[in-house]
Amino acid sequence: MDTQQVYNDNAGKWLRLEPSSLSDFTARPLVFEACGDVEGRSVLDIGCGEGYCARELKRRGAGDCLGIDLSEQMIQAARLQEEQDHFGIEFQACNIVEFKPARRFDLCIAVFLFNYLRVEEMRQVFAMVYQALEPGGEFVFSVPHPFFPFVRKQQTAPFYFSAEGKNYFADVNEQFEGEIWKRGGEPLHVQCVHKTFSDYFEGLRSAGFSTLPQVQELTVTPELAATDEAFFGPLLNEPLHVLFKISK
DSSP states (O other): OOHHHHHHHHHHHHOOSSOOBHHHHHTHHHHHHHHOOOTTOOEEEETOTTSHHHHHHHHTTOOSEEEEESOHHHHHHHHHHHHHHOOOEEEEESOGGGOOOSSOEEEEEEESOGGGSOHHHHHHHHHHHHHHEEEEEEEEEEEEOTTHHHHOOOOOTTEEEOOTTOOTTTTTTOEEEEEEEBTTSOEEEEEEEOOOHHHHHHHHHHHTOOSOOEEEEEOBOHHHHHHOHHHHGGGBTOOOEEEEEEEO
8 A cells, every 4th residue: 555645544533632542642742752862952853744743842842843754744734733723833745755855954753764665775764864964963763563463463543564474584565554543533544564673773873863762652551551551552562663762
């Protein structure tokens, strides 16, 4: 299934001004925390979607902010919201694999972008990010946990990828279709081009990053499950996402 078409067709379902989908609770708050104090820092948000994360970082004091996404409909939704917010966020529609930034940034974020790219495409984007960062700049990104499609085999709410018959090592670059739910009960179509942990580490090294990334495995905690057992409970302690943070 074509990724650009998926998001062009579903842009309206993703637009939100407050946490809505599962990963808005299980991943994005941890991404914002990893970004630390963003006061005055320039931000490049790649795979920005309809601008949810860029808007949140602006609320936290970020400076110059550029959001890039493949989907023209997602970018249109982001621009329409920007017309109301007047945050000063610039949004561009383009293929991130081909993107060449004209300026440098203090921080780059990529929230569930690399699960849509093949390993070789991811490496190209990692190299671009390295070049786009100021010395000492930080790169924070989240991806589905590589183990998740193989651990959670039920194709049910609130999150799954279909990996039946697939192998963790042999099926790198295979695309798994899936869905992630909003708390209101609406599913959103998502995809995962499978990669191993080694693919992420080697990709960062080959791009030029010379320090070890900070790595955090994310799940539904008992505290989060207690807020809505019916929604979060089925994923309690499952390996949902991985958060990476690395400095140039």
